[in-house]
Structures are given as C-alpha cells and as structure tokens.
Amino acid sequence: MGSGRELTKSTLLRLIGSAALSAAFSVSAGGASLADISGTPRVVDGDTIIIGEERIRLYGIDAPEQRQSCLEDDLEWACGEEATATLRNMVAGRVVDCRGSDRDRYGRLIAVCFTAGRNLNEDMVREGWALAYRKYSTDYLRAEGDAERNFRGIWRGDFVRPWEWRRKNRR
Template identity: 40%
Template structure:
C-alpha cells in the first residue's frame, strides 16, 4: 500500500512540473504579451519595446518600434498553428511561454528581426540581428 501511495505522489509531482500547452487564436497585447482564453502570456527569454515606445533609426529619425514589434507578433501568430508552452509565472502572474508555429520559434524570430532584446535565451539570434543592424540595432533605443 505504501508503494502505491508513493507512486501516486510521484505521478502528481511529475504532472505539476509539466508544461502547459496553449493554442490560439491569440490576442496580441504588445510585442511580448499575448492573451488566450482569459490567460495572459509573456514571451520568455526576450523583451520587446513597450507599445508606445519610439526608437531612432540609423539616421536619428524616430520610429514606432513598440508598435512594429506588436505588428510582427500579430503576423507570426496569425496562421492559427501557433502553440505556446510554459510552466512558470512572472511577478504579474502571466504564464512565461515559448511559442512556435511549426518549426519557427516566435520568440527567436522577434529577437532575430531586431524587435526584441534577448534576456537569457536567443543570444545567437541577437548577435545576428546586431551584426546586420536589424530593427532596434539600426539606431538608438532605450
């Protein structure tokens, strides 16, 4: 009987540690935040500009980088094939997620296109974006 109880406890703990899987349609709040079914999701490993943020291009001309990040995220999740996985929550209780559509990493694509800064993950994508002066890396940003 003790062995059976131990198995039940182990199974419960393993289930608790499993990723939540969420599928769209997603509502895009800003360049790194989605919503689905009343749940807010924060894309993990990257940070996009705030929705109302402006940045400067290579000539010092301002551009709406926050809105551009949101538009790219909208395009990336529009195909209806996007799936997000996560288990941890941030201080605002948003589920921290890694999203993909097929084999394409949504989080990585935002960083690679220069519309988000890597924070822990996606370092190689950021190196490539900086080298090619993509998005934020073309000029100055906060």
C-alpha cells in the same frame, strides 16, 4: 552515414537544443506545473499574447514597450508599435502552441511559443524586434547577435533597452 547525409554541427546543436527544451518542459508533479496551451492569439505587445483567457509572456525576450520610440537617422519612430505589429503579423490567422512552466509576478504564463514550426520567441529576437532578456535567459543571445550584425529591427538605429526604458518611464 548510410543515408548519404552528413550530420552537421548545426543540425546536431538543433537536436541537442530540442532535447534540452523538451526536458526543461517535462517537469511534472515534482516541480513546477507544466502548461501547454494552443489557439489563435491576440497580441498585446511585442512579447505578450493572449490565448483564450491565458495571458502569456514570451520567455527569454524583451520587446520595446508600446509607447517606446527609437531613433533612425536622428528621426524618432514608434519601434514599440512596430514590434507589436511584427508579432501580430507572425501569428495572423495561425494557431500558436505555447509551453510554459512558470508565471511572472503579474500572473502571466512564461512560455516558449511556436507557430508553423517556428519559435516565435527566437524569431522576434532574430528579426530585431526584441532583445534576449539576459536577466532570465541566455537562450537567444546568438539570435540577438545576428539581428545586430545585420541591422534588423531596432538595431537599424539607436534605442534604449526595454528594461531600462521601463525603469525610466514608470508611471
């Protein structure tokens, strides 16, 4: 290439992924309505934030529930609280930009959110504080594999997948 820089496979995949994400969120009047929202969020749990009055569920991920515990070396620890604290630290004092085009059964906007040029959804999975929510998306499987291989977050011990924990612990 004329600039002396080689287009790597990784860079190409990122560009294609960005284009696909942009196309996915460019739905207009013909389909689901697009919602873009920006602001300083309040963190509800490891996969839910609130910006203004809008409750937002991070698309394609599922974090341990607030009351959920995990095991490390046979010791119980509050992994749900730690997942929440991690997301809180990621967004502390920052503006978050979210793009969504659907709502869940609780009325939450389902969105991909970014801060400081980073995809929060992917970062929560890559750091091991959320799982790829396969029921709805396979977008974050590679990030999950990276977290598992490197024993990050909940992968450093034993845990129940959040969707299974909710099913077993319904109130």
